[in-house]
Amino acid sequence: MISLQLPEEAKTDKIENGELKMYGFEKLIVWQKSMTFCEFVYKVTENFPKREIFGLTSQLRRASYSIPLNIAEGSASKSKKEFKYFLTIALRSQYECITLLKLSFRLNFLNDNDYSELFEKCDEVGRLLNGLIKSQYSRRQSVVGNQDTKDREPRTEDRQLKTEN
Numbered sequence: 542m543i544s545l546q547l548p549e550e551a552k553t554d555k556i557e558n559g560e561l562k563m564y565g566f567e568k569l570i571v572w573q574k575s576m577t578f579c580e581f582v583y584k585v586t587e588n589f590p591k592r593e594i595f596g597l598t599s600q601l602r603r604a605s606y607s608i609p610l611n612i613a614e615g616s617a618s619k620s621k622k623e624f625k626y627f628l629t630i631a632l633r634s635q636y637e638c639i640t641l642l643k644l645s646f647r648l649n650f651l652n653d654n655d656y657s658e659l660f661e662k663c664d665e666v667g668r669l670l671n672g673l674i675k676s677q678y679s680r681r682q683s684v685v686g687n688q689d690t691k692d693r694e695p696r697t698e699d700r701q702l703k704t705e706n
Contacts, residue, residue, distance in 0.1 A: 566616035571669035575608040575631070578662040582638075585659060589650050597650065601641040607634035608666060625677045628670055635667040 566572050582605040589598045608631045615627025642663060646656040 564613070564616075566613045569612060569616070569673075571666060571673055572609050572612045574662065574669060575605075575612060575635075575666045578638075578659070578666055579605040579609060581659060581662060585651065585655050589645070593650070597641065597645060597648075601638065601645065604634045604637040604641060607631070608638070608670075612670075621677050625674055628674045628677070632667065632670045632674065635663060635670060638663050639667070 582601055586598045586601055611627045611631035611634065615624045615631070618624040618627065639660070642651070642656060642659050645651045651659070
């Protein structure tokens with residue numbers, strides 16, 4: 542089993558004006574967990590056969606780093622719809638990773654322990670992504686479909702619908 546020991550420079554972020562610079566997406570647990578998964582993928586794939594450097598190794602690495610990249614890119618979106626779009630791409634990359642992990646295990650490129658740990662980390666990222674995607678839908682629904690809205694004054698759109706019916 543490979544334990545993840547990050548180099549010291551990977552543990553610190555850039556310090557500007559004496560303060561640690563942190564972006565909003567870095568606070569998302571799903572982004573943090575996907576980064577940990579990605580780092581572990583890189584460590585484990587170092588032991589893959591050299592003949593796979595442009596095949597399975599490259600594909601698994603690219604799929605793994607696509608997850609936090611799309612979360613980060615989506616966080617800069619101007620709308621919830623666009624953010625959900627990027628989260629969905631990240632989820633697709635997570636599915637790709639699951640398939641590539643299963644194939645790597647079947648080909649004996651991964652031992653039982655590494656496979657189990659990678660699979661669990663990847664599966665957790667998928668559950669978190671699904672939850673975040675669903676929360677984006679439920680936020681909109683909770684505002685629109687909130688029980689308390691029955692007591693409010695109808696919006697202009699609501700009034701137009703009533704008069705048309």
